[in-house]
Amino acid sequence: MAYKIAIIVGSLREGSINRKVARSICALRNDNLDCSMIEIGDLPLYNQDHDANPPEQYVRFRRQIAEADGVLFVSPEYNRGIPGVLKNAIDIGSRPYGQSVFDKKPAAIVTASPGSIGGFGANHQIRQAAVFLNMPVMQQPEAYLGHVTDDAFDESGCLKEGPLKGLIEVLAHAFAGWVDTILRSRQLLAEDSAHAALEKQKEPAL
Numbered sequence: 001m002a003y004k005i006a007i008i009v010g011s012l013r014e015g016s017i018n019r020k021v022a023r024s025i026c027a028l029r030n031d032n033l034d035c036s037m038i039e040i041g042d043l044p045l046y047n048q049d050h051d052a053n054p055p056e057q058y059v060r061f062r063r064q065i066a067e068a069d070g071v072l073f074v075s076p077e078y079n080r081g082i083p084g085v086l087k088n089a090i091d092i093g094s095r096p097y098g099q100s101v102f103d104k105k106p107a108a109i110v111t112a113s114p115g116s117i118g119g120f121g122a123n124h125q126i127r128q129a130a131v132f133l134n135m136p137v138m139q140q141p142e143a144y145l146g147h148v149t150d151d152a153f154d155e156s157g158c159l160k161e162g163p164l165k166g167l168i169e170v171l172a173h174a175f176a177g178w179v180d181t182i183l184r185s186r187q188l189l190a191e192d193s194a195h196a197a198l199e200k201q202k203e204p205a206l
């Protein structure tokens, strides 16, 4: 069974290298992941006043995340942190209070940059928000993709054969395993407690 993965790209730029990395992950022949990129460029800025009567874009975004088995963040770093558009999307998905669509969703984080530290700062700010949002975040392999330029991609906008593509394949494989581990353990725990409750009912009343 393929897990449904919502990919959120933290760049709105048409030629975005991060979008191309995300596209490359979608294009991998990985039978365990069914990836789709979720639009965030149309989301109005988060405003708590909208909690009672949300704009249709918030509703659409929240539904798409809610329907996913896992979330993959693929983002650039802006000024050593999370791009505003991505933080806006995270805030929208996290509210209204108590109804976060990110709750318990397994997640992974990829950051790519032409710079040498591969968006490390943004990667960890995303991780910080994800941890707070109760998302089990895959810890290894980490993916700070440095020195990524347009040369890394072919004319279809996917990664050319090479070490970077190899790294992405390893990451996608690990993420499929991570989502599987989290979701199956949760199911086993639920079955175990349901079984324990049934057994308890069978115990003779003292």
Ligand SMILES: Cc1cc2nc3c(=O)[nH]c(=O)nc-3n(C[C@H](O)[C@H](O)[C@H](O)COP(=O)(O)O)c2cc1C
Pocket (backbone or CB within 6 Å): 011, 012, 013, 015, 016, 017, 018, 019, 075, 076, 077, 078, 079, 080, 081, 112, 113, 114, 115, 116, 117, 118, 119
């Ligand atoms: C507002 C802004 C801030 C940036 N800050 C950083 C930064 O802190 N670290 C970094 O590695 N690159 C930084 N960059 C360069 C981006 O990594 C580069 O533009 C990258 O291609 C953006 O990702 P994208 O191609 O997916 O849009 C910044 C770019 C912009 C536009």
